[in-house]
Amino acid sequence: MSNAAEINGGRISFPDSETMSDAQRAVYEQIISGPRGRLIGPLRAALHNPELADSWQRLGKVLRYETSLPRHLNELAILITARRWNSDLEWAIHEREAAKAGLQADYAEAIRTGAIPAFGDDEEAKEIYEFAWQVLQSGDAADATHSAIVHRWGEVGVVELTALVGYYSMVAMTLNVQRIPIPDEFESRLPRANGRLTEKPE
Numbered sequence: 001m002s003n004a005a006e007i008n009g010g011r012i013s014f015p016d017s018e019t020m021s022d023a024q025r026a027v028y029e030q031i032i033s034g035p036r037g038r039l040i041g042p043l044r045a046a047l048h049n050p051e052l053a054d055s056w057q058r059l060g061k062v063l064r065y066e067t068s069l070p071r072h073l074n075e076l077a078i079l080i081t082a083r084r085w086n087s088d089l090e091w092a093i094h095e096r097e098a099a100k101a102g103l104q105a106d107y108a109e110a111i112r113t114g115a116i117p118a119f120g121d122d123e124e125a126k127e128i129y130e131f132a133w134q135v136l137q138s139g140d141a142a143d144a145t146h147s148a149i150v151h152r153w154g155e156v157g158v159v160e161l162t163a164l165v166g167y168y169s170m171v172a173m174t175l176n177v178q179r180i181p182i183p184d185e186f187e188s189r190l191p192r193a194n195g196r197l198t199e200k201p202e
Contacts, residue, residue, distance in 0.1 A: 042174035087172035092186035
């Protein structure tokens with residue numbers, strides 16, 4: 001039986017190996033044969049509309065694995081987004097992925113608890129944090145914050161980073177609204193933060 005069928009719960013039904021249409025199965029096979037390897041997140045809900053799920057999984061593949069930003073900084077931005085939206089499953093998956101990508105564990109732990117990470121002289125991480133924080137709190141970034149990303153990563157970098165934060169906000173909202181369950185291998189580690197990052201970058 002597929003992983004899609006093994007994980008139950010949530011506010012809506014999730015297509016599984018016994019109930020998928022041909023169109024759903026085609027997208028499902030693309031997902032599990034790609035870098036994700038399985039189906040445990042928001043695509044479980046998106047499969048109700050196979051065209052949506054297909055577009056979603058292709059966009060997610062680009063933003064997660066194929067941007068010009070280093071993987072650990074991509075994961076840093078995703079963790080900030082998960083924290084902003086109190087998304088337990090997004091956090092659980094990407095805390096693990098961030099560690100694999102080489103993100104400092106103390107950065108993740110600070111974000112988890114609503115504190116500002118002690119970046120020291122790690123200007124790259126600090127700039128990513130400030131950009132993501134501002135976008136997630138106000139829907140925009142200050143000129144200086146935007147310019148810092150462009151200066152370091154070019155125009156392609158700031159476009160990718162903005163899209164990344166927007167995409168993982170969509171992911172978080174889908175996970176939260178549809179109550180997509182956390183698999184047993186993960187645990188819920190996010191304290192409630194009233195839907196906000198609780199500290200402001202200096």
